[in-house]
Amino acid sequence: MIVSYPAVFYKLEDGAYSVAFPDFGVATHGEDLEDATRMAIECLASRIKCLKEYDEEIPKPTLDLNLVEVDEKDGEDDYIEATKQIITVDVEEYARKHFDKSVKKNLTIPKWMNDLALELNINFSKTLQDALLDEINRKRREIAIDEE
The missing domain is CATH 1.20.5 (Single alpha-helices involved in coiled-coils or other helix-helix interfaces)
Structure with a gap:
């Protein structure tokens, strides 16, 4: 299941980014734009996977970026700039590679x-x-x- 949803990337003063998904009311962050993009993909995949697992309704994406709202600046320590972007991910493939993958651990017990x-x-x-x-x-x- 390939999905695409709008995200708003808020660049912070320290160069980090906060990323919000208005259609879901969830957010993530990254140390730089590349990290924030990676985290946005993970956030979107995990949100969709969770909604599907609990048989909850998956909201329709707002694909017209002109309709996506950007949070108002509300103080001195707020974001420098905001950029809207569509994030796309194959949820099943991402989950298979990142969420559902098991790792082998050795342990010692009496x-x-x-x-x-x-x-x-x-x-x-x-x-x-x-x-x-x-x-x-x-x-x-x-x-x-x-x-x-």
Whole structure:
């Protein structure tokens, strides 16, 4: 499924870019234009993939860039310039290469733990993935609390 959606690239004073997708109300950023473009493609692919997975409606793209609104500047530390651009991505292909790809990891556990887990038919990969996801979410909550 190839999709195209408008994005607004906001150039910041430090040379970084903030990228907004008005049709979705989501945004991303990059250290420079190349990085921001890469991140915009990832953001769009992940948003569409997520909407499809939860059977939510995918909004129709606003392909007329003249209809895409740019946020008003509201202070001294705001963006320098804004540029509208259409971002296109093959969602399934991108997901296959970047989201759904598994990587092999080696780990070391005590023999007694291995033996007992095998005896209980525990799926090692699923258990590790679940534990890692729990730990990732816990760390993200800690970081969010620290930033407040």
